[in-house]
Amino acid sequence: MKVAGKFSDAELIAAIxxxxxxxxxxxxxxxxxxxxxxxxxxxxxxxxxxAEDVFQETVLAFIGIVKKGNYRxxxxxxxxxxxxxxxxxxxxxxxxQRSGVREKKFELGRDQQESDVGSLIASLEEKKQxxxxxxxxxxxxxKLLHLFYYENLSMxxxxxxxxxxxxxxxxNKKYKCLQQLIxxxxxxxxxxxxxxxxxx
Amino acid sequence: MSMNHEQLVDQFDKTxxxxxxxxxxxxxxxxxxxxxxxxxxxxxxxxxxxTGLYEQVASVKTQWxxxxxxxxxxxxxxVVWHMSRIVMRVAACILILAGGTAVYKYxxxxxxxxxxxxxxxxxxxxSRGAATRDEMDxxxxxxxxxxxxELFKTKKDKTNKTYFLAGMAALESKHYDDAIGMFQQVIxxxxxxxxxxxxxxxxFYLAMSWLARNEVKEAMPLLDKIRADKNHLYHDVVVRMxxxxxxxxxxxxxx
Numbered sequence: 001m002k003v004a005g006k007f008s009d010a011e012l013i014a015a016i017x018x019x020x021x022x023x024x025x026x027x028x029x030x031x032x033x034x035x036x037x038x039x040x041x042x043x044x045x046x047x048x049x050x051a052e053d054v055f056q057e058t059v060l061a062f063i064g065i066v067k068k069g070n071y072r073x074x075x076x077x078x079x080x081x082x083x084x085x086x087x088x089x090x091x092x093x094x095x096x097q098r099s100g101v102r103e104k105k106f107e108l109g110r111d112q113q114e115s116d117v118g119s120l121i122a123s124l125e126e127k128k129q130x131x132x133x134x135x136x137x138x139x140x141x142x143k144l145l146h147l148f149y150y151e152n153l154s155m156x157x158x159x160x161x162x163x164x165x166x167x168x169x170x171x172n173k174k175y176k177c178l179q180q181l182i183x184x185x186x187x188x189x190x191x192x193x194x195x196x197x198x199x200x
Numbered sequence: 201m202s203m204n205h206e207q208l209v210d211q212f213d214k215t216x217x218x219x220x221x222x223x224x225x226x227x228x229x230x231x232x233x234x235x236x237x238x239x240x241x242x243x244x245x246x247x248x249x250x251t252g253l254y255e256q257v258a259s260v261k262t263q264w265x266x267x268x269x270x271x272x273x274x275x276x277x278x279v280v281w282h283m284s285r286i287v288m289r290v291a292a293c294i295l296i297l298a299g300g301t302a303v304y305k306y307x308x309x310x311x312x313x314x315x316x317x318x319x320x321x322x323x324x325x326x327s328r329g330a331a332t333r334d335e336m337d338x339x340x341x342x343x344x345x346x347x348x349x350e351l352f353k354t355k356k357d358k359t360n361k362t363y364f365l366a367g368m369a370a371l372e373s374k375h376y377d378d379a380i381g382m383f384q385q386v387i388x389x390x391x392x393x394x395x396x397x398x399x400x401x402x403x404f405y406l407a408m409s410w411l412a413r414n415e416v417k418e419a420m421p422l423l424d425k426i427r428a429d430k431n432h433l434y435h436d437v438v439v440r441m442x443x444x445x446x447x448x449x450x451x452x453x454x455x
Contacts (some may be wrong), residue, residue, distance in 0.1 A: 026260040130247040149245050150252030161397050181244045
């Protein structure tokens with residue numbers, strides 16, 4: 001994966017929707033847009049590490065928006081990404097309780113595009129917490145659930161990837177892992193309450 | 201309609217594979233408890249998918265950063281050529297002052313030395329796949345490299361594991377081009393499928409194969425990537441590698 005293909009905005013949206021081309025699309029996003037977004041974050045008081053983290057969250061949010069069919073193409077991808085990054089950074093600043101001056105600057109510069117994007121990325125914090133919950137699972141369970149629910153592999157294909165004897169063993173193990181994950185979610189009632197919005 | 205939890209999960213998986221993904225609890229779940237469990241299932245799977253996407257983005261980001269680092273190294277190499285003669289003289293003086301140790305370091309640092317120092321046999325016993333022992337595994341454990349290669353050729357269902365073992369056999373037999381091809385196949389298959397089966401192993405031994413072939417330039421992006429990834433199986437090994445030796449070997453290669 002040395003050089004990502006050149007994508008137009010429309011081609012990039014299509015590539016994000018396809019499992020086979022998603023890696024290329026992500027690489028293209030990094031090659032084309034990370035610089036401009038990072039400059040913006042650094043200009044508003046972020047460190048290089050902040051810029052890196054914000055851009056990663058921006059890419060995640062953008063892919064989520066595209067996959068849900070919520071990117072309508074009214075703004076260019078570059079403008080849209082910067083709007084997402086601004087929203088994420090604004091929220092980050094609020095969390096860190098940094099100087100009110102910078103926040104005011106943001107408020108003054110906030111346009112309609114950013115407000116629209118703000119509503120689209122409202123559940124980002126909840127998603128982050130959800131990832132933390134999954135992180136509490138053991139590696140074998142995480143791997144198994146990942147292959148089934150993210151890679152969409154069949155039980156037969158999973159037998160090829162993991163050291164389980166047959167499909168029935170995989171099926172049983174997957175059921176137990178899912179139970180384990182749900183138990184962890186239930187152990188965190190506040191997370192379950194917050195995240196119930198996602199499944200609505 | 202009442203169903204036990206296992207049946208509920210089966211039903212959920214069916215709607216999941218039908219791509220309807222259970223956005224809402226289906227109508228037949230009149231039972232409030234079942235509907236609640238359905239929501240928890242949906243939440244759990246959302247979490248798995250969210251984590252999967254996060255890891256995929258993080259993985260591409262790491263590769264992109266490794267590319268950036270390599271590009272920066274090449275640029276700094278180009279800058280060296282444009283350094284003024286005075287700066288070059290100062291650099292030469294510093295080199296001379298560094299004395300015999302530095303000279304020895306320079307003379308001894310090479311891709312071959314790095315390969316000899318840091319490559320390690322791959323022990324199948326400590327790896328995954330113990331439940332699927334077969335002839336190829338046995339040949340590998342017995343260090344029958346020719347046997348591994350022959351069995352690979354006749355193997356009908358080739359997997360990342362068989363490609364990897366064939367690559368290791370080629371590497372052990374000093375057939376570096378063949379080894380490189382096999383390891384690249386594993387990485388390409390994973391890029392295609394979005395999986396990471398034998399990915400870490402293939403990346404490390406691909407880098408070792410490039411070093412064995414005296415191609416430091418090809419090995420560097422892989423080594424940078426492994427060094428940047430604390431969860432990589434071979435992170436600790438690569439961190440122990442002398443960056444100075446690598447740079448010297450790379451410089452020698454560019455000369």
